[in-house]
Amino acid sequence: MSFNDLPQGTDNVLLDLGFDDAEELTAKAALALKLNALIDQRGLNQMAVATITGMTQPKVSQIRRYKLQNISLERLMQALVSLDQQVEIVVRPARRAHAPGITVAA
Incomplete structure (x- = not known):
């Protein structure tokens, strides 16, 4: 197998590993990291x-x-608010260069 034959990865390792809820897990991890x-x-x-x-x-x-399996995104956001943080959710159309999905910047 040559280097060119390897599957192309994404910027989300959980998605690459085949997790069905990769976007949600990534968002939870980002919020937990900040918390x-x-x-x-x-x-x-x-x-x-x-x-x-x-x-x-x-x-x-x-x-x-x-x-984080038994912790909701909402609960993580509420915990951050309890610690005097502003949590923003932004919804906008997906651009052609970016696939639809969930992104959390903490």
């Missing part, structure tokens, strides 16, 4: 984060470990 960075910057423990966000400590623990 975890805020937690670290503020020096908060999991109980403090649970109190601030209204989540349970086990849910916070899941986010801290990026175990």
Whole structure:
């Protein structure tokens, strides 16, 4: 097999691996990354984060470990708002150069 015979990848490794919900998982990971960075910057423990966000400590623990299967996008966005962040959702037509999809910039 030559280099040219290899399948062409995308910029989303989860999509390349065949995950059906790759876009949602990527969005969740981006939000969790930002949430975890805020937690670290503020020096908060999991109980403090649970109190601030209204989540349970086990849910916070899941986010801290990026175990996001049972955490909704909405819940992650609400947690960021609880930590004084502005979350914006932008909907616009897909351009020809970009395929339709979900993008999260955190």
